Amino acid sequence: MNNFAENLLSLVDSKKERMIEIRRYLHAHPELSFEEQETAKYIADFYQNLACTVKKNIGGYGIVVEIDSGKPGKNLALRADFDALPIQEETGLPFASENPGVMHACGHDAHTAYMLILAECLIELKEQFSGKITILHQPAEETPPGGAIQMIRDGCLDGVDHVVGCHVMSGFDLGTVYYHTGATQTGRATFKLKVQGKGSHGSMPNAGIDAVLVGSQIVVNLQSIVSRRVNPFDMTTLTVGSFDGKGSANVLKDAVFLEGDIRMMNEASRTLVKEAFEDTVKGICEVYGATYELDYVDDYPVLMNDQRLTEFVVNIIEQHPFTELKEVVDSGPIAPSEDFAYYCQERPSCFFYVGATGEGQVAYPHHHPKFDIDEASILIAAKTMATVVSEYFNQEK
Template sequence: MSLKEQLFSALREKEVRMIEIRRYLHEHPELSFHETETAKYIVDFYKDKELEVTVETQINDENGIIVTIDSGKPGKTLAIRADFDALPIEEATDLPFASKNEGVMHACGHDGHTAYMLVLAETLAEMKDQLRGKIKVFHQPAEETPPGGAVGMIKAGCLEGVDNVAGIHVMSTFPLGKVYYREGEIQSARSFFKLTIKGKGGHGSSPHEANDAIVAGSYFVTMLQTVISRRINPFDMGVVTIGSFDGKGSFNVIKDQVVLEGDVRSMSEHARDIIDAEIKKVCKGVEAAFGVVCDLDYTTDYPVLYNDPAFTRQAAEILKNTPLDRVEAIEVTAPIPPSEDFAYFAEKVPSTFIYVGAQVEDKPAYPHHHPKFDINEKSLLICAEVMGSIVVDYLVE
């Protein structure tokens, strides 16, 4: 029996435990940068196993955990990453293992990421004598909230000596049994902003004596769309969304101040730079046109997620040449609009980010960040076998 067959056999025997771990974590979600009990659970998982691994906890005081599996033989170092934070969402799934923490939910699948990774790491450690080099397992906090947990882990030195990094995300709207990859840019960069427009309040009957912040804010919202339609190459991707316009007041009172919050996405750093600069120009134009003051708090965070072409091709070929019982196809995916802080690892080290279909059966499939989000738990074993295949072929003697 080949090493990969041994790995698959061991993982299949542990599938039930993988699902149990996922359900426990789903019941006990924690928000970004506050995942203290989840981090403790992960550390305790490794302490309870008599494995020759090194666990470094509380990386940079942000709950990050690195598990090092050293074969004791020279070779490359491959890092594999799973995130474990949840979202500020009230769960509405009616699952028997639904969240017990009010207003907090694993609505993105990070509970599944952690469950498969724990069992996979345990199993790889048991087989390390048949490998070369090292595996670093990154249990990463705070993927959902800027500046992102990857930043702290990188500052703490997690990438020292690492040759490549691989990550997987389960996808609730992608068919079970399909695995997706893509070379180059695959997920968007993100910026966000908060704009306070300060005018002069007054009575609704006397607009000439006031300076209406709502009118100025409305003009700002309209002008923003010209940034995308007239400043960005039509073949490049850019999106600007105003998610909040706080102008609530009385029907007959002219507002002296409004607060807007917006989201910016792009599929290239060049496009993001243009959008960022143009939004600031629009603010100056609104100030000049309406005599208001624009107080702009603008933050640029997650970069474009770039899959290294050579490493991505290597991973895809490994998967295409591996018999995976539950996998029907390995396919190229179109770019995926949301942002992902795995991009910080990919900025520093050639990396690849892969997607595993996790669509539920016999009920509606809801998107990520939805109160009724759920994943097909059969995808956990697929994730483990996919990542395990990459690790084994990467580090095999």
């Protein structure tokens, strides 16, 4: 391990209590996607007296911090998101959310906490590497169109060579770092569908067009798209998560409303499913004499981890373990979507995962009102990223 790595890890370790304090403050003061005004101010104020360049309001409330060593070299970007979710917290933690109906139920508070301290350490040690480090404090990961694509449009990747990010993961073992190469997290599309029939009394169905029946036929037939149209080796899901057809028991519903999403691990499946979806809805409505309004939105792409960079990152972590790190494991593909995928489309990128559930702890899933992490994972995330950063620039030498 080079001197820069040793110094950086030691400095990060000395500030672990501050990391936890920051995480707890952010956890108690969550803000929803596209509403993170106070969180953005907190982040910007953190850098106020530090030797770096801070750009505010990038892609909304995004903050871009440039740490320039003053010497030529690569420019490595590190990303941490900071938005919360519309969930009423039920953890009972002493630092639980003070904002009713809003909760950090995904770990973004931990991401911001470790990144702030890591950035502070990198600023203090910037004479020990050659090149630049760009810190991407990103809002609105949870809600499409997402903060990443808007920050990219505002130039956050100008001059950047590679992007690296990580996510603390409930249900993954504390002390373990997980990774995957290639297609790693699903792409996504969402839909809202109104099926317009014709209301009628239940005793005279012939006088109406039963929107519930039409909607039900659509739901059943949509399932055949994945089972009979998509290559079985291309993981794809189509979920109708909401069917609003409530009304009087003896009346044909005039209209019903369906909502859901599609996930895929191959972008080729995206086009196939979209076309088949629209054909299915159109055909069934025509058969029954109904009409429809469809809002079908493609959003986050498949997250494609660059093979060369990911293997480089994994080798670094494996070759330079620290006390808290037990092992490095290939997680395989992960089902949820993540807007870090947009960075992957623009630059060779790597997104890895840090286990956040200790032995014997209950692992509530992400987006659950009782979601929590073992706070030891925050230090592990910081040290893992510190190891990657220090050896990245050491290799450049």
